[in-house]
Amino acid sequence: MSLQSEILRRRTFAIISHPDAGKTTLTEKLLLFGGAIHVAGAVKSNKIKKTATSDWMEIEKQRGISVATSVMGFEYRDYKINILDTPGHQDFAEDTYRTLTAVDSVIIVVDTAKGVEAQTRKLMEVCRMRNTPVMIFVNKMDREGKDAFDLLDELEAELGIAVRPLSWPINQGFSFKGVYNIYKENLQLFTPNKQSIGESVAFSDINSPELEKYVGEHNAVKLREDMELINGVYSEFDNEKYLAGQLAPVFFGSALNNFGVKELLDCFVEIAPSPRPIQSQEREVNPFEEAFSGFIFKIHANMDPNHRSCIAFVKICSGKFERNVNYKHIRHGKMMRFSSPTAFMAQKKETVDEAYAGDIVGLPDTGNFKIGDTLTGGENLHFKGIPSFSPEMFKYIENADPMKTKQLDKGINQLMDEGVAQLFTNQYNGRKIIGTVGQLQFEVIQYRLLHEYNAQCRWEPISLYKACWIESDDATELDNFKKRKAQYMAKDKEGRDVFLADSGYVLQMAQNDFKNIRFHFASEF
Ligand code: GDP
Numbered sequence: 001m002s003l004q005s006e007i008l009r010r011r012t013f014a015i016i017s018h019p020d021a022g023k024t025t026l027t028e029k030l031l032l033f034g035g036a037i038h039v040a041g042a043v044k045s046n047k048i049k050k051t052a053t054s055d056w057m058e059i060e061k062q063r064g065i066s067v068a069t070s071v072m073g074f075e076y077r078d079y080k081i082n083i084l085d086t087p088g089h090q091d092f093a094e095d096t097y098r099t100l101t102a103v104d105s106v107i108i109v110v111d112t113a114k115g116v117e118a119q120t121r122k123l124m125e126v127c128r129m130r131n132t133p134v135m136i137f138v139n140k141m142d143r144e145g146k147d148a149f150d151l152l153d154e155l156e157a158e159l160g161i162a163v164r165p166l167s168w169p170i171n172q173g174f175s176f177k178g179v180y181n182i183y184k185e186n187l188q189l190f191t192p193n194k195q196s197i198g199e200s201v202a203f204s205d206i207n208s209p210e211l212e213k214y215v216g217e218h219n220a221v222k223l224r225e226d227m228e229l230i231n232g233v234y235s236e237f238d239n240e241k242y243l244a245g246q247l248a249p250v251f252f253g254s255a256l257n258n259f260g261v262k263e264l265l266d267c268f269v270e271i272a273p274s275p276r277p278i279q280s281q282e283r284e285v286n287p288f289e290e291a292f293s294g295f296i297f298k299i300h301a302n303m304d305p306n307h308r309s310c311i312a313f314v315k316i317c318s319g320k321f322e323r324n325v326n327y328k329h330i331r332h333g334k335m336m337r338f339s340s341p342t343a344f345m346a347q348k349k350e351t352v353d354e355a356y357a358g359d360i361v362g363l364p365d366t367g368n369f370k371i372g373d374t375l376t377g378g379e380n381l382h383f384k385g386i387p388s389f390s391p392e393m394f395k396y397i398e399n400a401d402p403m404k405t406k407q408l409d410k411g412i413n414q415l416m417d418e419g420v421a422q423l424f425t426n427q428y429n430g431r432k433i434i435g436t437v438g439q440l441q442f443e444v445i446q447y448r449l450l451h452e453y454n455a456q457c458r459w460e461p462i463s464l465y466k467a468c469w470i471e472s473d474d475a476t477e478l479d480n481f482k483k484r485k486a487q488y489m490a491k492d493k494e495g496r497d498v499f500l501a502d503s504g505y506v507l508q509m510a511q512n513d514f515k516n517i518r519f520h521f522a523s524e525f
Contacts, residue, residue: 010079010275021139071360096123103132115146141254142259165252167260179263183263189214287319295372301448312365321354323354329369330376330381408456481514482497
């Protein structure tokens with residue numbers, strides 16, 4: 001197969017949802033269609049449960065699971081599908097944001113009863129920043145939930161994207177009858193408690209009296225009315241708008257019952273984008289270019305201290321990656337080759353000889369890589385767009401064992417390179433501040449410093465509202481600001497200027513007083 005056709009048949013995406021909406025269940029059903037697994041229950045949820053904060057064995061176990069399920073590749077029809085898993089626990093949201101930089105599209109799962117939830121909203125913001133095409137699966141139609149039209153309005157309003165139903169439910173809950181597949185013009189009938197990958201009934205004309213036979217008179221009338229309303233309110237599905245991230249097709253179903261999942265997948269492979277051009281600092285890189293290029297978006301450390309190796313996950317942006325070929329590590333300016341790159345097919349990690357743009361390969365690593373590093377065939381490229389977001393929680397990190405300063409520094413640096421949390425160094429007193437999305441990350445850092453680096457840390461409280469990256473075209477004003485706010489100025493890991501605002505009010509005042517300074521809440525601007 002030519003390079004071009006290999007790349008065109010690739011679909012690399014992530015499934016995102018608020019915890020419990022059904023992401024794990026849907027993932028599992030999708031894998032079933034690819035023949036990747038044969039029994040239900042085989043996909044381990046990598047959710048780190050709230051209770052796990054006190055149970056470290058549990059966290060370790062779950063981290064182990066999450067490396068196995070980080071990328072799930074499988075073949076379906078003529079397509080090569082790569083699902084990138086994202087951690088469910090909100091304390092690891094930063095990990096999810098980064099994973100979203102490596103996908104070409106996203107499927108959002110929404111619970112029909114709960115509608116749009118906090119985590120969904122936040123993840124959608126990240127998709128919007130990058131114009132990532134999204135498709136929505138409304139799950140749990142076998143349960144009572146919101147009215148489908150109300151839900152569509154809610155999706156539009158809460159997610160800030162236009163929607164277009166491509167399937168439509170016939171009732172829900174106890175009286176759920178099935179869905180009408182608008183995209184393919186056929187009918188899927190639901191049988192409760194039957195894990196059916198049932199055959200569909202072709203139905204291009206819902207005005208045919210046949211419809212009554214299948215769903216009963218009342219439902220038939222209602223479906224016709226609904227369809228009329230849909231066609232009146234929503235314009236024709238526009239694929240270009242979907243690809244531009246402006247329009248989200250919506251499907252209804254029940255992941256648990258494997259209902260409506262095949263319809264979603266069939267439409268997905270047909271309309272979802274193959275790998276798209278990616279912007280580097282130097283130029284736009286087209287996936288079909290012969291030369292290989294890629295970037296590291298995730299690093300997974302081995303929790304076994306006797307076995308200090310990581311897996312660095314590379315998203316291939318262009319061309320073909322080959323085993324044992326020399327590639328350039330741009331930040332180090334040196335050539336490297338990899339004798340045992342792994343790919344993740346059908347739930348197994350295996351050594352691969354080649355992989356194509358869109359694919360993810362895992363490179364065994366002993367500290368050469370950090371998040372955002374670029375690898376190429378030789379050209380100097382730096383891929384953009386792996387943002388850090390202003391953390392939500394902050395603590396001073398202090399050395400609790402003066403004999404182990406070196407170990408502590410090394411541990412902190414490596415954990416930050418891995419993207420576990422963010423480090424800010426206060427320029428006034430030199431103290432180190434760790435910023436996280438949630439409490440759990442502090443616990444993971446403390447635990448890992450001790451077990452992997454033999455270093456002990458202690459947390460001290462600091463009351464901070466936000467860390468903002470600042471920049472200005474007016475050097476004098478910037479200088480002036482830094483002098484005035486000297487006590488609140490810090491540098492991030494890359495040496496960028498960060499203003500630590502201790503309250504919303506202080507931040508507001510600073511924004512008012514220094515009109516020529518731009519305050520950013522993400523490190524990419
Ligand atoms: P995640 O947190 O988003 O990965 O959600 P899970 O896939 O773990 O699902 C959360 C719960 O919802 C589990 O108990 C599932 O069995 C259940 N669930 C998932 N899909 C459906 C569905 O279609 N109908 C019903 N009734 N329950 C579902």
